Amino acid sequence: MQQKLKIAIQKSGRLYEDSVKLLKDCGIDVKNGINKLKTEAENFPLEIYFLRDDDIPQYVEDAVADIGIVGENVLYEKKKAVTVVEELGFGKCRLSIAVKRNEDYPGVEFLQGKRIATTYPVLVERFLQEKGIRSDIHEISGSVEIAPGIGLADAIVDLVSSGSTLFMNGLKEVETVLKSQAVLIRNNQLNDEQLKLLDRLIFRIRAVKKAKNTKYVLLNAPNDKLKEIISLLPGMKSPTVLPLAEPGWSSVHSVLSENQFWDIIEQLKEAGAQGILVVPIEKMIV
Ligand SMILES: Nc1ncnc2c1ncn2[C@@H]1O[C@H](COP(=O)(O)OP(=O)(O)OP(=O)(O)O)[C@@H](O)[C@H]1O
Numbered sequence: 001m002q003q004k005l006k007i008a009i010q011k012s013g014r015l016y017e018d019s020v021k022l023l024k025d026c027g028i029d030v031k032n033g034i035n036k037l038k039t040e041a042e043n044f045p046l047e048i049y050f051l052r053d054d055d056i057p058q059y060v061e062d063a064v065a066d067i068g069i070v071g072e073n074v075l076y077e078k079k080k081a082v083t084v085v086e087e088l089g090f091g092k093c094r095l096s097i098a099v100k101r102n103e104d105y106p107g108v109e110f111l112q113g114k115r116i117a118t119t120y121p122v123l124v125e126r127f128l129q130e131k132g133i134r135s136d137i138h139e140i141s142g143s144v145e146i147a148p149g150i151g152l153a154d155a156i157v158d159l160v161s162s163g164s165t166l167f168m169n170g171l172k173e174v175e176t177v178l179k180s181q182a183v184l185i186r187n188n189q190l191n192d193e194q195l196k197l198l199d200r201l202i203f204r205i206r207a208v209k210k211a212k213n214t215k216y217v218l219l220n221a222p223n224d225k226l227k228e229i230i231s232l233l234p235g236m237k238s239p240t241v242l243p244l245a246e247p248g249w250s251s252v253h254s255v256l257s258e259n260q261f262w263d264i265i266e267q268l269k270e271a272g273a274q275g276i277l278v279v280p281i282e283k284m285i286v
Pocket residue numbers: 010011012013014015051052053054070071072073074091092093159160161162180181182
């Protein structure tokens with residue numbers, strides 16, 4: 001029987017949709033019936049377990065699942081012996097210290113001897129130790145942002161992305177303990193067959209990630225400006241140039257990465273490019 005790779009992903013919550021989407025973008029069919037905690041992909045040897053995110057590092061360490069998708073915040077809090085294989089670029093947030101908005105906060109020394117409520121006692125302890133601060137850490141399992149308002153703590157440490165939860169609870173962010181995103185982790189003792197399957201999956205994940213950060217650009221260029229326009233475009237090898245029906249003009253095709261995109265488009269316009277079209281790329285294999 002063909003070996004299957006077992007992947008653990010979050011059952012519901014912030015990482016669920018992006019995890020399933022990533023697998024689907026990799027061409028893997030994931031059918032998740034309501035309340036089904038385990039499913040099999042039809043077109044890739046993959047078995048999918050839907051779990052609480054906190055449990056995923058342990059399951060992967062114990063080889064109950066071979067691989068898993070989890071936030072770095074949970075991974076480093078749990079301190080399990082697993083390997084990070086790939087950063088996935090979603091679930092981006094930071095673990096931050098926050099205090100009441102009207103509090104005068106001079107720096108980390110404010111936290112000396114104070115009560116801090118958090119779901120991340122290990123990461124908080126490590127951060128404070130590095131700064132030479134001793135505080136009284138209260139571990140609570142949720143609704144952390146309410147703690148200062150009800151007199152449970154002087155500060156909290158919790159996840160922040162837009163900052164709206166802190167704002168709504170009258171808090172301000174004062175320190176970053178950890179920047180986090182979702183990562184793919186693996187068990188440390190996978191056999192050769194499992195590693196081969198993992199390589200196939202990683203190959204697809206990288207193609208999806210690369211495509212997401214890259215755009216396909218088509219433009220028209222007058223032939224006398226072609227040299228300058230081409231010099232602005234990187235392309236996968238070099239840009240494609242095709243003659244237009246109108247004499248003296250060419251169509252130029254290339255790929256641009258998201259972070260250099262606007263700069264280059266501006267330069268292209270200045271150099272005489274016209275009719276610039278920008279198209280998303282679905283997969284990119286280099
Ligand atoms: N506001 C946010 N923006 C982006 N990513 C976030 C945000 N909050 C949390 N995350 C990331 O998503 C992960 C899951 O968050 P979620 O709030 O769904 O966890 P949970 O309530 O502990 O879920 P579970 O029921 O699985 O234990 C977090 O560990 C973190 O990595």
